[in-house]
Structure formats: C-alpha cells, structure tokens
Amino acid sequence: MVMLSAPAVPEVPQHVSKAKATSIDIAHLAGVSQATVSRALRGSPLVSEETRERIRAAAEQLNYKVDKNASNLRLQHSGTLALLLFEDPTTDGSNINPFFHSLLGSITRACAQQGYDLLISFQQFSTDWHADYADSKKADGIILLGYGDYHAYRARLEKLVAIGTRFVRWGAVQPDQPGVSVGCDKFSGGQAVARHFIEQGCRRIAFLGDASSHYPEFFERYRGYADALAQAGLPADEALQVDAESTQLSGHRAMTGLIARGAAFDAVFAASDLIAIGAMRALAEHGYKVPADVPVAGFDDIPMASFASPPLTTVLQDTRRAGEVLVDSLLKMIRGEPAQSVMLPVKLMVRQSSVRP
Amino acid sequence: MVMLSAPAVPEVPQHVSKAKATSIDIAHLAGVSQATVSRALRGSPLVSEETRERIRAAAEQLNYKVDKNASNLRLQHSGTLALLLFEDPTTDGSNINPFFHSLLGSITRACAQQGYDLLISFQQFSTDWHADYADSKKADGIILLGYGDYHAYRARLEKLVAIGTRFVRWGAVQPDQPGVSVGCDKFSGGQAVARHFIEQGCRRIAFLGDASSHYPEFFERYRGYADALAQAGLPADEALQVDAESTQLSGHRAMTGLIARGAAFDAVFAASDLIAIGAMRALAEHGYKVPADVPVAGFDDIPMASFASPPLTTVLQDTRRAGEVLVDSLLKMIRGEPAQSVMLPVKLMVRQSSVRP
DNA sequence: CGTCCGGCTGAATACGTATGCATGGGCATC
DNA sequence: GATGCCCATGCATACGTATTCAGCCGGACG
Numbered sequence: 161m162v163m164l165s166a167p168a169v170p171e172v173p174q175h176v177s178k179a180k181a182t183s184i185d186i187a188h189l190a191g192v193s194q195a196t197v198s199r200a201l202r203g204s205p206l207v208s209e210e211t212r213e214r215i216r217a218a219a220e221q222l223n224y225k226v227d228k229n230a231s232n233l234r235l236q237h238s239g240t241l242a243l244l245l246f247e248d249p250t251t252d253g254s255n256i257n258p259f260f261h262s263l264l265g266s267i268t269r270a271c272a273q274q275g276y277d278l279l280i281s282f283q284q285f286s287t288d289w290h291a292d293y294a295d296s297k298k299a300d301g302i303i304l305l306g307y308g309d310y311h312a313y314r315a316r317l318e319k320l321v322a323i324g325t326r327f328v329r330w331g332a333v334q335p336d337q338p339g340v341s342v343g344c345d346k347f348s349g350g351q352a353v354a355r356h357f358i359e360q361g362c363r364r365i366a367f368l369g370d371a372s373s374h375y376p377e378f379f380e381r382y383r384g385y386a387d388a389l390a391q392a393g394l395p396a397d398e399a400l401q402v403d404a405e406s407t408q409l410s411g412h413r414a415m416t417g418l419i420a421r422g423a424a425f426d427a428v429f430a431a432s433d434l435i436a437i438g439a440m441r442a443l444a445e446h447g448y449k450v451p452a453d454v455p456v457a458g459f460d461d462i463p464m465a466s467f468a469s470p471p472l473t474t475v476l477q478d479t480r481r482a483g484e485v486l487v488d489s490l491l492k493m494i495r496g497e498p499a500q501s502v503m504l505p506v507k508l509m510v511r512q513s514s515v516r517p
Numbered sequence: 518m519v520m521l522s523a524p525a526v527p528e529v530p531q532h533v534s535k536a537k538a539t540s541i542d543i544a545h546l547a548g549v550s551q552a553t554v555s556r557a558l559r560g561s562p563l564v565s566e567e568t569r570e571r572i573r574a575a576a577e578q579l580n581y582k583v584d585k586n587a588s589n590l591r592l593q594h595s596g597t598l599a600l601l602l603f604e605d606p607t608t609d610g611s612n613i614n615p616f617f618h619s620l621l622g623s624i625t626r627a628c629a630q631q632g633y634d635l636l637i638s639f640q641q642f643s644t645d646w647h648a649d650y651a652d653s654k655k656a657d658g659i660i661l662l663g664y665g666d667y668h669a670y671r672a673r674l675e676k677l678v679a680i681g682t683r684f685v686r687w688g689a690v691q692p693d694q695p696g697v698s699v700g701c702d703k704f705s706g707g708q709a710v711a712r713h714f715i716e717q718g719c720r721r722i723a724f725l726g727d728a729s730s731h732y733p734e735f736f737e738r739y740r741g742y743a744d745a746l747a748q749a750g751l752p753a754d755e756a757l758q759v760d761a762e763s764t765q766l767s768g769h770r771a772m773t774g775l776i777a778r779g780a781a782f783d784a785v786f787a788a789s790d791l792i793a794i795g796a797m798r799a800l801a802e803h804g805y806k807v808p809a810d811v812p813v814a815g816f817d818d819i820p821m822a823s824f825a826s827p828p829l830t831t832v833l834q835d836t837r838r839a840g841e842v843l844v845d846s847l848l849k850m851i852r853g854e855p856a857q858s859v860m861l862p863v864k865l866m867v868r869q870s871s872v873r874p
Numbered sequence: 875c876g877t878c879c880g881g882c883t884g885a886a887t888a889c890g891t892a893t894g895c896a897t898g899g900g901c902a903t904c
Numbered sequence: 905g906a907t908g909c910c911c912a913t914g915c916a917t918a919c920g921t922a923t924t925c926a927g928c929c930g931g932a933c934g
C-alpha cells in the first residue's frame with residue numbers, strides 16, 4: 161500500500177522535470193528550428209541524417225513525445241478508430257456477449273497491425289451515439305457492433321451516411337442497407353445445422369430464437385433452417401419456434417416453455433450458443449438426455465461451447481477474419497477507396513451434443 | 518452488397534454538405550462571436566439563455582460537433598484513459614484471458630460512467646509501450662493489465678513514475694512497488710481453497726501453477742495455500758507443486774506430468790480456472806472421477822467455470838468492483854488527489870468439482 | 875568570376891477551440 | 905445628470921504541430 165512517490169532520476173535534466181517538453185524545447189536543445197524537429201521526427205527526407213540523429217537524441221533526453229492533439233489538429237485525422245458496442249438492455253446485466261468478446265479481440269489486433277488506436281465504448285440504446293467520436297474527430301471512423309432491431313436505428317445510419325461519417329457495421333448483409341456491412345453467412349449456417357439433424361432422421365426440429373425479420377441476426381439463421389426443411393420436404397411447424405434473445409436465461413425459459421406446452425420435437429436448434437446452453441440445462445432439469453433423447457445445436461462457437469456438457473455442436477463464425485475485414489473495409493473508406501459489404505463463410509462444428517449414439 | 522452512397526438529405530442545408538462546420542460557422546449563423554459559441558456550448562453562465570438557445574439551434578442545424586483535438590489541445594487534457602493489456606506471448610495464441618475480458622467490461626462501464634473514453638491496446642511485451650498514450654497526451658492516464666513477471670518491467674514502471682505519468686496497475690499489491698496497484702487478496706483466496714480441501718480430509722493437495730516469487734499473480738495464491746497447510750500442521754510436499762501458466766493446455770500438461778510421475782495426491786488446486794479445466798480433462802483421460810476420486814478447484818471464476826463438467830469450485834474476484842476501483846484511483850491521481858493501492862476481498866465459490874459425494 | 879542549382883534549414887502561418895481582458899449598454903444610486 | 909456597476913459579448917491570443925515559402929550555402933558549370 162505505497163503512496164505514489166517521485167524518486168530522483170539522474171538521467172533526466174531537471175529543467176524538464178515538470179512541464180512536458182515541446183518540439184520547441186527540442187529545437188532549442190538540438191540547435192535547430194522547430195520546423196526541422198517536426199520534419200526530422202516524421203522522417204522527412206528533407207533533413208540530413210546527421211541533424212536527424214542529433215534531434216532524436218535530444219528528444220530522447222527530454223522524454224519528448226509528439227503531442228497527438230496538436231498533431232491531429234494539424235493533420236486533420238486522429239489515427240484512431242472507434243468501436244461502438246450496442247448492448248441489448250434486456251440482457252441479464254452480467255457480461256458482454258461472449259461472441260462480441262471474441263470479435264473485439266480480433267478487431268483490436270487488426271487495428272494494432274494497421275497502426276491505428278482503438279477507442280471503445282459500450283452504448284446504451286438510448287444515447288445520442290451518432291453525435292460522438294467521428295464527428296468530433298476523436299476517431300477517423302467507427303465500427304458498429306450489436307444485435308438488435310436494426311430498423312430502429314436505420315434512420316441514424318442514414319444520417320451518418322449523409323453527414324459523410326465513415327463507418328462499418330457488423331451484422332446481416334442486406335441489399336438495401338445504408339453503409340457497409342460485414343457479416344457471416346448465417347443463412348448457410350442455419351441450413352447446415354438443419355441438414356445435420358435431418359441426416360440423422362430428425363423430423364421435428366425446434367428453433368429457439370426470434371424468427372422475425374426485425375431481428376436480422378436470428379432471422380437469417382431461421383431462414384436457412386426453414387429452407388433446409390423445405391428442401392427435405394419437411395413441414396415448418398410454427399409451434400416449434402419459440403422467441404428467445406441471446407442469453408442463457410432466455411434460452412432456459414424458451415425451452416421450458418416448449419416442454420410445458422407439450423410440443424413434440426426431436427431436435428433443438430438454438431439461434432445462439434447461450435440460448436443452447438440455457439436450453440440444455442432446461443432439458444436436463446426435465447429429464448431429457450442430450451443427445452440421446454434430444455440432439456441440440458447452437459450458433460457462434462463461443463469458447464464456452466466446447467466446455468458445455470455435452471460439448472455443444474455449433475456454427476463457427478470466423479471472428480479473426482471478421483475483425484480484419486471490418487477494419488480493412490473501414491480503412492479503405494477512410495482512404496477514400498470504394499468498400500463493399502462482405503459476407504464471410506461459416507463452418508459447422510459437430511460435437512457430442514448433436515450426435516445420437 | 519451495397520456500395521456506400523450519399524442520398525440527398527433535405528434537412529441539412531447544402532452549404533455544409535462537405536466541409537465540417539467549425540465554431541466560427543456557428544457564430545456566423547447565430548450572429549455572435551466565436552467566443553460566445555464556445556462559451557454557450559460549454560455551459561458557461563456568462564452567456565444568456567436566449568443566446569445559448571439560438572447557438573444550440575445553429576449548431577444542430579449544421580451538425581456541428583466540437584473538435585476534440587482542438588479542444589483537448591487547448592484544455593491540455595483528453596478525457597480519455599488508455600488500457601494496456603499485456604498478453605503473455607506464450608499463450609496458445611487464441612483468445613484473451615477470459616478473466617481480463619470480465620475486467621475489461623467493468624472498466625469500460627466505469628469509464629463511461631465517469632464520462633471518460635477508453636482507448637485499448639494489446640501490447641506485446643517487446644514494444645516500447647511506455648512511450649505512448651499518456652506521454653503523447655492521447656490519454657490522461659493509463660491502466661496496466663497483465664500477468665507476467667513484473668520484475669521484468671519494473672524499471673519501466675519506475676520511469677513512468679519519474680516522468681510523472683499517471684497510471685494504475687492491476688496485480689499483486691506489494692509494498693515496494695512503484696505507483697499504485699489494485700489487486701485481489703489472492704493470499705486469502707489460496708488459504709480458503711486449501712482449507713476447504715483440508716476440512717474434507719484431504720492431506721495431499723497438489724498445486725498447479727508457477728510458485729516462484731517472480732510471478733506474483735500465482736505466488737500469492739501459492740503462499741495462501743502453503744500457509745493453510747502449515748496452520749493445519751500438514752507438510753508442504755514440493756513434489757505436489759507443478760509449474761503451469763494460465764492456459765488449458767498448460768494445465769493439461771501439468772496434470773498429466775503429475776500423474777505420470779506417480780505422485781500421490783488427494784486434491785488438486787489449480788492456480789487459475791483455465792489450468793483447472795485443462796487438469797480436469799487430463800484427470801478424466803486417466804480415469805479419475807472428479808470430485809469422487811479427486812476434488813478440484815480453480816481460481817478466478819471465469820464464466821466457463823460454472824459450465825465445466827462438473828461445475829468448477831473456484832475463487833471469485835469481484836471484477837465489477839475492481840474495474841470501478843481502478844478507474845476511480847486513476848481519476849484521483851489525474852485530479853492530483855492522493856491515491857493508494859487497494860486490495861479487494863475475494864470469495865470462495867463452492868461448486869461440485871470440489872465436494873466429495 | 876558570375877550564375878544557377880540542389881540540398882537544408884528557418885520564419886511564418888494555419889489547424890479550431892477556450893479564456894483573460896476590454897468594451898458597451900442598461901440600470902440604479904447619489 | 906454624472907458616476908458606478910453588472911451583465912453579456914467581442915477581441916486577441918495561446919495551445920503544439922506540420923507545412924509552405926523563402927533563404928542560405930557550397931559546388932558545378934559556363
């Protein structure tokens with residue numbers, strides 16, 4: 161429990177002790193003008209190697225670092241991207257959606273690799289988010305992450321486009337959307353899961369998750385599921401679809417509800433891994449064995465999925481790639497190059513939860 | 518797959534279409550001086566309500582936002598904190614340590630609550646991190662997160678203190694440390710786990726994790742464990758301690774090694790949940806039942822812990838509180854108030870993995 | 875020997891905001 | 905009616921950097 165103290169530091173001359181050094185101080189020390197200091201440190205070919213070295217030494221001696229605020233002001237860009245994470249306010253309050261965590265990691269890495277800083281912010285739906293960051297020049301562009309009803313903030317996206325704000329969005333890629341989106345091919349993912357069940361002879365596959373077009377994240381998964389059923393000549397029984405949002409609690413509720421109302425089902429496809437895990441718990445509580453009685457699959461392949469019991473079959477979204485693509489697209493837009501929406505492939509990860517012994 | 522397009526926007530006058538508006542534009546439009554615009558928007562009592570309202574309307578009309586770079590330059594602070602996450606380069610390359618994820622979430626929230634932005638950056642150990650952020654005024658202070666050998670960068674911390682950089686560190690609170698640290702009371706946590714085992718009659722409790730004082734994160738846990746053994750009059754058998762870093766793979770290896778060398782143990786205390794999960798897998802592979810044959814406990818209470826099979830007994834670090842304390846301490850330092858290192862209490866979470874039937 | 879050119883450097887300015895100081899107008903006081 | 909005061913606003917400047925333009929020096933060439 162030590163208090164902060166400031167021991168003497170021999171190598172730093174005392175005339176810099178408190179006030180941070182500026183380029184003018186460096187210029188003075190190196191016997192050149194401020195202009196030359198700026199040029200030297202930015203690597204301009206106009207300055208001779210000898211002078212540059214002298215300046216570099218002086219800068220080091222005074223612990224000088226370029227003031228980003230001044231630099232950004234002058235250059236009119238910030239070398240920073242902003243990540244806005246929209247959290248569904250109906251969440252159980254605990255943690256961030258694990259899938260976003262994974263995406264966050266890869267975005268951070270991608271930014272670092274491109275030499276950009278990353279500003280992150282968790283937004284409540286209500287706040288006036290479009291106001292910030294990019295418009296105030298804290299960031300050169302923004303990345304929008306978040307489930308939810310995108311119709312609700314579609315107007316805002318359109319305004320962003322109109323103002324000329326650079327942004328990319330993670331989520332469903334749809335033809336009429338404002339701006340650039342990057343998403344995974346959840347339709348194919350939904351198909352793959354349904355086919356996987358159908359191949360095992362399942363005919364009454366329950367779907368846990370909102371299936372309304374207002375929630376494109378889940379809707380695409382549902383459409384893929386429905387499409388696979390149709391292709392196999394199976395009916396899509398509405399009684400087998402239960403709304404749920406992406407939490408364990410919600411998954412547990414949905415599954416319990418389905419069981420309670422006596423629905424006949426022989427497989428469960430949850431629209432997200434969290435829902436699946438909640439559902440598996442509910443199934444266990446009601447005496448169902450997974451996968452012997454009911455095979456189950458989820459979606460996202462969050463780290464928890466492989467540690468669920470039994471390990472959960474799910475659909476892997478390549479978050480590493482996703483982060484890179486998001487950042488690359490945004491940087492393209494910032495550089496004024498054209499950027500297009502991108503749909504990434506997904507991969508079915510078959511584990512024990514979906515394979516009947 | 519839509520290209521970015523810029524539809525006409527009726528409500529925005531065309532003379533602002535491209536160039537962002539400045540406070541001078543607003544001043545012009547509202548018929549006042551730039552100074553008054555600045556005062557009005559910052560809520561200065563010097564400007565009359567009537568004028569303020571007129572200015573606010575003009576600002577809205579032109580989509581004006583204060584340029585943070587210019588503002589920060591003038592004010593000499595940034596309203597931003599930087600979070601530096603040090604990753605052990607020996608990690609299995611996949612994801613961020615889940616415990617940090619949780620901390621990250623709470624730090625973000627705490628920042629938002631205090632009106633600060635958060636800049637995050639994953640650092641490789643090699644990079645010249647002390648150079649950035651705070652010194653370049655991109656951030657008013659920095660938060661350091663990361664396991665690892667803190668002796669290795671102790672010199673850097675001392676330099677930070679000397680330069681006058683504001684920072685807080687998450688990690689072991691030790692009397693001789695430079696700067697302010699916030700950490701959990703891992704010593705007590707280690708004690709609690711060991712006592713929990715001892716109460717059940719275990720006498721040969723293995724410890725998986727580095728027990729060297731060079732890794733204070735784990736060392737404290739080990740000390741607590743050793744202390745509880747001593748208090749119970751049990752010998753501390755060095756053969757029961759195996760080095761491991763905080764990954765599943767490493768935990769698996771350590772456990773396998775312990776079994777291979779024929780060590781006699783009747784409980785396993787893993788220094789982190791990831792290690793514990795890897796160890797449980799190894800135990801299962803060798804035919805041990807958890808907890809019937811060998812009770813197991815971990816540390817951290819990452820989300821995965823309660824979904825392991827069986828659910829893992831572990832030690833909860835209150836990350837929510839930790840994030841708040843980190844941010845609060847840092848803000849205190851920024852405001853020039855004294856700040857002290859803080860040690861937070863922990864809580865033993867008993868689940869199935871450690872309780873013999 | 876004069877001229878010109880190329881290679882470096884310095885002086886001056888702009889980026890957009892916030893604030894100390896000065897100012898003007900209105901009102902009360904004597 | 906002159907003085908004083910307060911309130912609201914404008915003027916001018918500083919924050920620290922990056923860049924344009926102008927200048928200087930030395931050498932090559934005519």
